[in-house]
Amino acid sequence: MLRSAARFWRQTPQLYKRQAFTRDFTIAIDGPAASGKSSTARAVAQELGFGYIDSGSIYRCATLLALRNNIASDIDKHWPELIDLIGKTGVEIKIQPNSNRSLSVVAAKTGRLVVPSVQILLDGEDVSNDIRTPEVNRLVAKVASDGGVRSAVLNIQRSLAANADTKATETQGNGKDPHVIPGGVVMDGRDVGTTVFPNAELKIYLDASAMARAIRRWDEMNSQLKNKQTEEAARKQENKADTSVPVEYPSVEDIARELEQRDYADINRQHSPLRIAPDAVVIDNTNLTFEQQVYSITDLARERMGLQRKYDDI
Numbered sequence: 007m008l009r010s011a012a013r014f015w016r017q018t019p020q021l022y023k024r025q026a027f028t029r030d031f032t033i034a035i036d037g038p039a040a041s042g043k044s045s046t047a048r049a050v051a052q053e054l055g056f057g058y059i060d061s062g063s064i065y066r067c068a069t070l071l072a073l074r075n076n077i078a079s080d081i082d083k084h085w086p087e088l089i090d091l092i093g094k095t096g097v098e099i100k101i102q103p104n105s106n107r108s109l110s111v112v113a114a115k116t117g118r119l120v121v122p123s124v125q126i127l128l129d130g131e132d133v134s135n136d137i138r139t140p141e142v143n144r145l146v147a148k149v150a151s152d153g154g155v156r157s158a159v160l161n162i163q164r165s166l167a168a169n170a171d172t173k174a175t176e177t178q179g180n181g182k183d184p185h186v187i188p189g190g191v192v193m194d195g196r197d198v199g200t201t202v203f204p205n206a207e208l209k210i211y212l213d214a215s216a217m218a219r220a221i222r223r224w225d226e227m228n229s230q231l232k233n234k235q236t237e238e239a240a241r242k243q244e245n246k247a248d249t250s251v252p253v254e255y256p257s258v259e260d261i262a263r264e265l266e267q268r269d270y271a272d273i274n275r276q277h278s279p280l281r282i283a284p285d286a287v288v289i290d291n292t293n294l295t296f297e298q299q300v301y302s303i304t305d306l307a308r309e310r311m312g313l314q315r316k317y318d319d320i
């Protein structure tokens with residue numbers, strides 16, 4: 007009887023592995039501003055076939071709501087109104103897989119990995135650009151410091167994660183037995199591993215030097231500016247009226263100051279401040295390539311799912 011049960015499991019490794027691993031797997035990626043969280047999280051999600059949630063974009067949407075409803079200048083008097091607005095407004099995060107348009111690809115100068123681009127919809131309206139303006143950058147940490155706002159955003163984070171587009175996929179684990187990667191989700195932010203998903207199967211704290219982060223963000227903004235200028239030149243060639251407003255981008259020093267102020271606010275706020283979770287793996291990517299950081303995280307995830315590592319040669 008015992009022998010036949012053992013033979014049953016040997017003959018059906020696929021069934022066994024399915025039972026063992028088809029639970030959800032959550033990867034939490036936290037860290038300071040511009041440390042590479044969202045580009046890394048998107049690439050990791052794409053590599054593993056997981057869903058992706060950019061939790062910072064939800065706080066940015068809340069900030070945009072405050073600005074659009076003219077309650078931003080004296081926000082301290084308007085928290086209940088803002089919390090009400092957040093509860094009434096639909097936030098969607100749409101991933102465009104294998105997109106070549108992603109500016110992150112350009113900035114990270116990655117040769118091998120394609121980072122999917124992400125569209126943020128607020129009640130169906132594409133606000134992907136509107137939530138990344140200097141005005142939103144200045145106000146977002148203040149909005150994110152309020153406990154009521156954080157509870158409202160927490161509901162959205164958990165509901166988006168529960169409904170994220172992901173399913174278990176089969177992979178050729180060790181070249182013999184098929185293995186199963188369970189459905190899962192990658193979420194990045196400041197308190198994902200400490201508050202949103204304290205039981206996440208893998209927690210990463212991504213960091214880089216303040217100067218590397220400021221230069222990367224500056225680089226990213228300049229790539230955007232170059233794209234805009236190319237579009238404007240094409241419009242002029244077609245003799246179309248140029249209705250665009252000239253954009254002025256800040257210097258590296260301005261960006262470094264803004265990142266530093268935001269980090270200070272995020273680390274020192276009362277409600278779920280930015281902290282390294284005790285069980286997080288800390289990765290400083292100042293001197294890592296984009297591929298190295300993505301593949302080391304996907305291999306850590308594979309190990310914890312009981313699968314073989316894939317990228318030891320990188």
Ligand SMILES: Nc1ncnc2c1ncn2[C@@H]1O[C@H](COP(=O)(O)OP(=O)(O)O)[C@@H](O)[C@H]1O
Pocket residue numbers: 037038039040041042043044045046109110111113114115222223226291294295296299
């Ligand atoms: N290891 C790396 N080397 C160089 N650039 C990187 C690296 N990791 C990320 N980047 C780039 O840094 C910029 C900021 O990354 P992003 O993912 O937007 O950070 P965050 O979500 O933490 O604000 C992006 O342009 C990204 O492509």
Ligand SMILES: Nc1ccn([C@@H]2O[C@H](COP(=O)(O)OP(=O)(O)O)[C@@H](O)[C@H]2O)c(=O)n1
Pocket residue numbers: 038039040041044061062063065066146147148150194195196197198268269272
């Ligand atoms: N889980 C999270 C995510 C973002 N935030 C807040 O939202 C802001 C914007 O987050 P972001 O991830 O878009 O910022 P960047 O690092 O991309 O510049 C942060 O500075 C935090 O104040 C938070 O408090 N908790």
